[in-house]
Amino acid sequence: MRSSFIKRLEKLKNKAGELLNRTFDQHINLAVTGLSRSGKTAFITSLVNQLINEGNGSKLSFFDPVHHGNFIAAKRVAQKNLSIPRFDYDNAMASLTGESPQWPEPTHGISELRLAIRYQPKNSLLKYAADMATLTLDITDYPGEWLLDLPMLKQTYEQWSEQTQALLTTKPRDEYAKAFLAKVGNIDPFAVADEELLAELAREYTELLHTFRYKLGLSVIQPGRFILPAELAGAPILEFFPFPNLTTIDGNDYQNASDDSFIGMLRARFLEYKEQVVKKFYRQHFLRFDRQIVLADCLTPLNACSINSGPESFADLQLAIDMILESYSYGKSGLFSRLFSPRIDKLLFAATKADHVTSEQHAPMVSLLNQLIYKSKHSLNFEAVEMKTLAIAAVKSTNSGKSFHEGQQVSVIQGYTVKNAVENKENTVEKITLFPGSVPDKLPEKEFWQQCAFNFVNFSPMSGMTKHQSLPHIRMDQVLQFLLADKMI
Amino acid sequence: MRSSFIKRLEKLKNKAGELLNRTFDQHINLAVTGLSRSGKTAFITSLVNQLINEGNGSKLSFFDPVHHGNFIAAKRVAQKNLSIPRFDYDNAMASLTGESPQWPEPTHGISELRLAIRYQPKNSLLKYAADMATLTLDITDYPGEWLLDLPMLKQTYEQWSEQTQALLTTKPRDEYAKAFLAKVGNIDPFAVADEELLAELAREYTELLHTFRYKLGLSVIQPGRFILPAELAGAPILEFFPFPNLTTIDGNDYQNASDDSFIGMLRARFLEYKEQVVKKFYRQHFLRFDRQIVLADCLTPLNACSINSGPESFADLQLAIDMILESYSYGKSGLFSRLFSPRIDKLLFAATKADHVTSEQHAPMVSLLNQLIYKSKHSLNFEAVEMKTLAIAAVKSTNSGKSFHEGQQVSVIQGYTVKNAVENKENTVEKITLFPGSVPDKLPEKEFWQQCAFNFVNFSPMSGMTKHQSLPHIRMDQVLQFLLADKMI
Numbered sequence: 001m002r003s004s005f006i007k008r009l010e011k012l013k014n015k016a017g018e019l020l021n022r023t024f025d026q027h028i029n030l031a032v033t034g035l036s037r038s039g040k041t042a043f044i045t046s047l048v049n050q051l052i053n054e055g056n057g058s059k060l061s062f063f064d065p066v067h068h069g070n071f072i073a074a075k076r077v078a079q080k081n082l083s084i085p086r087f088d089y090d091n092a093m094a095s096l097t098g099e100s101p102q103w104p105e106p107t108h109g110i111s112e113l114r115l116a117i118r119y120q121p122k123n124s125l126l127k128y129a130a131d132m133a134t135l136t137l138d139i140t141d142y143p144g145e146w147l148l149d150l151p152m153l154k155q156t157y158e159q160w161s162e163q164t165q166a167l168l169t170t171k172p173r174d175e176y177a178k179a180f181l182a183k184v185g186n187i188d189p190f191a192v193a194d195e196e197l198l199a200e201l202a203r204e205y206t207e208l209l210h211t212f213r214y215k216l217g218l219s220v221i222q223p224g225r226f227i228l229p230a231e232l233a234g235a236p237i238l239e240f241f242p243f244p245n246l247t248t249i250d251g252n253d254y255q256n257a258s259d260d261s262f263i264g265m266l267r268a269r270f271l272e273y274k275e276q277v278v279k280k281f282y283r284q285h286f287l288r289f290d291r292q293i294v295l296a297d298c299l300t301p302l303n304a305c306s307i308n309s310g311p312e313s314f315a316d317l318q319l320a321i322d323m324i325l326e327s328y329s330y331g332k333s334g335l336f337s338r339l340f341s342p343r344i345d346k347l348l349f350a351a352t353k354a355d356h357v358t359s360e361q362h363a364p365m366v367s368l369l370n371q372l373i374y375k376s377k378h379s380l381n382f383e384a385v386e387m388k389t390l391a392i393a394a395v396k397s398t399n400s401g402k403s404f405h406e407g408q409q410v411s412v413i414q415g416y417t418v419k420n421a422v423e424n425k426e427n428t429v430e431k432i433t434l435f436p437g438s439v440p441d442k443l444p445e446k447e448f449w450q451q452c453a454f455n456f457v458n459f460s461p462m463s464g465m466t467k468h469q470s471l472p473h474i475r476m477d478q479v480l481q482f483l484l485a486d487k488m489i
Numbered sequence: 490m491r492s493s494f495i496k497r498l499e500k501l502k503n504k505a506g507e508l509l510n511r512t513f514d515q516h517i518n519l520a521v522t523g524l525s526r527s528g529k530t531a532f533i534t535s536l537v538n539q540l541i542n543e544g545n546g547s548k549l550s551f552f553d554p555v556h557h558g559n560f561i562a563a564k565r566v567a568q569k570n571l572s573i574p575r576f577d578y579d580n581a582m583a584s585l586t587g588e589s590p591q592w593p594e595p596t597h598g599i600s601e602l603r604l605a606i607r608y609q610p611k612n613s614l615l616k617y618a619a620d621m622a623t624l625t626l627d628i629t630d631y632p633g634e635w636l637l638d639l640p641m642l643k644q645t646y647e648q649w650s651e652q653t654q655a656l657l658t659t660k661p662r663d664e665y666a667k668a669f670l671a672k673v674g675n676i677d678p679f680a681v682a683d684e685e686l687l688a689e690l691a692r693e694y695t696e697l698l699h700t701f702r703y704k705l706g707l708s709v710i711q712p713g714r715f716i717l718p719a720e721l722a723g724a725p726i727l728e729f730f731p732f733p734n735l736t737t738i739d740g741n742d743y744q745n746a747s748d749d750s751f752i753g754m755l756r757a758r759f760l761e762y763k764e765q766v767v768k769k770f771y772r773q774h775f776l777r778f779d780r781q782i783v784l785a786d787c788l789t790p791l792n793a794c795s796i797n798s799g800p801e802s803f804a805d806l807q808l809a810i811d812m813i814l815e816s817y818s819y820g821k822s823g824l825f826s827r828l829f830s831p832r833i834d835k836l837l838f839a840a841t842k843a844d845h846v847t848s849e850q851h852a853p854m855v856s857l858l859n860q861l862i863y864k865s866k867h868s869l870n871f872e873a874v875e876m877k878t879l880a881i882a883a884v885k886s887t888n889s890g891k892s893f894h895e896g897q898q899v900s901v902i903q904g905y906t907v908k909n910a911v912e913n914k915e916n917t918v919e920k921i922t923l924f925p926g927s928v929p930d931k932l933p934e935k936e937f938w939q940q941c942a943f944n945f946v947n948f949s950p951m952s953g954m955t956k957h958q959s960l961p962h963i964r965m966d967q968v969l970q971f972l973l974a975d976k977m978i
Binding site for chain 2 (some may be wrong): 076077078079082083084085086088090109111193195196199230231232233234235236237260265268269272276
């Protein structure tokens with residue numbers, strides 16, 4: 001009798017659990033972004049890896065659901081939006097765990113991955129009914145460059161041209177942009193447009209953007225889609241550029257310029273770009289996101305003193321971060337509140353590559369990042385978006401230790417770096433030990449750049465990592481705690 | 490007094506002309522398609538070239554507006570849809586007219602180009618008022634493979650799987666598809682789907698499609714977007730494949746298969762593909778077209794006897810042409826008439842590469858093409874779509890002449906062909922003279938394939954062509970006459 005009663009009770013409990021699960025199951029749309037080469041692919045790979053390999057050598061002590069033992073398991077499940085490329089986790093893991101480990105191939109557009117995370121509810125309503133609940137986590141990866149376009153929505157083509165001209169005529173962009181600006185300056189803005197000339201100048205402008213990003217390490221790249229065109233490659237919507245000295249033209253003449261004139265055509269394409277590219281991204285994707293992590297590599301610009309453009313690179317990163325954060329400060333500005341109803345409730349700013357400096361430098365890294373986002377953070381707090389900054393390494397590529405230097409014990413890191421390839425021979429890795437220098441804890445001043453004492457080296461991933469074990473990391477547990485833990489109680 | 494009167498009259502006439510021009514100006518949306526490697530890029534390049542270089546060495550005697558002298562000039566103008574890549578005419582011309590002339594790079598998706606054609610109206614209403622009218626010609630280039638997907642709209646996933654399985658288990662596809670079908674056959678269709686396995690099998694199926702198209706020269710490639718994925722590369726919507734022996738499964742079980750089972754997921758992706766890829770193309774592009782030219786290379790399949798799959802390659806081309814023509818036979822079938830309101834009024838079928846055979850073979854080429862499209866042509870005539878077939882060469886790459894062979898005078902062609910590259914050396918071209926054989930004037934029978942007497946050689950473009958002269962061609966004037974002349978009277 002008793003056993004049958006217990007069975008029936010269990011059955012009822014299970015049934016109630018199932019029912020409640022369906023009602024109470026949680027869902028997070030997590031967006032991951034960062035300027036290109038900030039480490040988005042490694043970050044998402046590690047985040048997925050930490051969750052699906054939990055319990056297999058992982059250290060997630062600051063992630064409460066693991067620490068308190070109510071995390072059960074996570075697995076990849078099929079994403080909902082079938083037209084968006086799937087984030088290629090397997091390929092990324094294969095790169096990291098191969099015989100000669102490599103950083104994974106960067107992504108070039110938007111991609112998605114969905115995880116189902118099973119947990120035992122402890123403190124929530126659910127615990128009375130269910131033994132198990134599911135948090136569905138949709139991770140979307142998209143280029144930070146796309147957010148740099150947002151401010152364009154508030155600008156006319158005239159205003160955008162003026163602002164971009166100002167950028168192009170100051171250090172370090174000026175010497176590269178001179179020839180381009182001269183060519184554009186020779187065009188009569190009211191003449192009938194030659195489409196081939198427009199296409200050619202747009203190609204030159206796009207090449208300039210590539211130079212700024214990949215040669216000078218600058219961050220403000222606008223329009224962002226120009227360097228990551230995907231299916232729009234070769235379309236006229238990506239064939240415009242700023243027209244210098246528009247403000248010297250009579251306003252009426254500008255307004256009345258015919259649609260087939262140079263200026264009329266540039267203006268039309270600028271407007272179409274805002275409508276079909278910028279707004280479309282916000283409408284189709286951005287509005288769905290609940291939580292956002294922005295990755296920033298602050299170390300590479302600190303290194304730029306060697307190419308004599310340190311202060312400018314750094315100022316550029318600051319400007320880019322301001323521009324990116326504008327996407328989250330809706331509510332204040334009329335335009336954005338009408339376009340985008342606010343939804344993101346948590347925003348994490350992570351300084352990546354923390355493993356590339358010694359551990360006592362992590363505090364200055366965070367404080368530097370805080371200074372970089374200070375202005376925007378201030379305005380965001382008013383909007384009830386919870387913010388946090390962290391210094392992290394998604395996949396740790398160094399070990400830390402102590403070494404003696406001129407009689408003093410100093411902290412050092414040790415890792416593998418790619419040796420310059422000798423002709424016709426494959427790249428080999430070399431083990432090096434170094435103290436990369438101190439990270440300034442506030443926006444670096446003149447002396448920092450004069451000393452040029454920061455020696456940041458790009459490390460390769462460590463060897464010996466395997467697919468079914470957790471990747472070594474720095475503070476990924478705190479990332480998970482901030483982004484997910486409150487939905488798993 | 491008189492002169493002032495005349496001036497006023499002229500002015501009035503001009504004004505009236507301008508007004509009427511705006512009202513009477515003509516517009517054609519011309520779509521160009523063909524299976525990949527049928528010569529779409531060379532065709533559009535030549536079409537544009539003939540029109541913009543008219544009067545500069547061109548021979549367009551069968552194009553009435555030129556023959557009667559009321560063609561004035563044509564020029565490229567800016568296209569209207571800014572989000573579609575522009576057809577790269579300049580690059581294609583650069584390839585054809587370079588020091589070692591090359592066929593232009595093939596296009597991989599959709600592209601556009603707009604021409605404004607000025608002419609003097611002779612017989613129309615316009616002639617009383619206007620000295621000049623404009624025909625705007627929008628040329629859209631898209632892969633013929635996309636049309637092969639249309640029949641899928643009428644099919645369920647079950648039906649499509651069955652039909653595709655039939656293809657995959659007959660010659661010449663069977664020996665390549667065996668391993669793939671065996672792997673899929675091992676899957677329990679009702680088990681929870683493993684997304685990675687789905688992705689892997691979809692990759693294998695896509696590789697098979699590549700083999701069929703580029704190694705075996707087959708034409709029926711379905712789903713067509715798999716081999717030209719563009720922005721959908723890596724998206725789950727392109728990760729499905731036919732499931733063999735579905736008909737042996739109980740219908741109820743199939744209907745009730747859960748969404749996360751193998752069969753449920755494949756079915757969902759198939760449905761989404763029809764909705765988001767196939768229908769979207771028809772809605773966004775196909776419905777706009779007024780006139781269509783379909784290019785077909787009938788010579789390459791005739792050559793396939795050398796790889797022992799001649800009859801099958803040819804039957805496959807015939808099937809592909811049937812499938813493509815289904816897109817134009819709306820009105821009969823309930824589904825298509827609801828989806829697509831008929832608009833195309835002229836359809837030109839062109840057998841390309843007519844310069845690769847001697848001129849007396851052009852008549853059999855046309856008659857062979859007519860046989861290939863016979864079935865569909867019959868049903869199309871009822872729909873009042875005007876149809877024509879032509880043997881053309883968009884860019885002529887050979888000269889024809891006579892030669893003596895075993896005491897007989899025979900027709901030959903002479904052109905340049907790429908010599909097999911010797912290791913570490915650049916390709917060189919070689920001048921050859923040959924009689925490639927007779928084109929059968931009806932669907933080739935057993936004897937044709939047994940004789941294997943057709944020797945079709947790929948020629949390189951001739952050297953000495955220049956940008957500002959018309960390209961040599963065969964019957965491009967008749968193409969223009971059929972597609973444009975009635976709108977220029």
